[in-house]
Amino acid sequence: MPTTAAATASFTFDTWEEEPVVDDGQLRIHRTRFTKRWEGEIDGRSEGEMLMVHVANRPAAYCGFEWVTVTLAGRAGSFLFHHNAGAGLEGGLSLTVVPGSGTGQLAGLEGLARIEIAGEVGDTTAPHRLTLEYGLS
Helix, strand or coil: CCCEEEEEEEEEEEEEEEEEEEECCCEEEEEEEEEEEEEECEEEEEEEEEEEEEECCEEEEEEEEEEEEEEECCEEEEEEEEEEECHHHCCCEEEEECCCCCEECCCCEEEEEEEEECCCCCCCCCCEEEEEEEEEC
């Protein structure tokens, strides 16, 4: 990855819509569509879709993609996040910028992110904070 920097932002969910695939009381699989508002060193909006699995009503795993249209370090553009999480989401989250997905002034963006949630895992109303370690080539 080129020279690295870090940016931190908070985000809130504007929308969160679940479409059930399987729900038998023990296992729940659903598609989730969402939109977010970003504030901080990353400022703008995003929208995404995930496939989520819950076992015994606890978060178990998810994967998905999120199209992020923001200003990052004074540069405007967009990019795609790839989400992948397992093991109850605690410590098992991988959130990466899809290589080659950057547009505008964010072309060449590479990065890895981590999310901190002030509340229970899976609570979309709890404050969320993301730190992105990134480089621009």
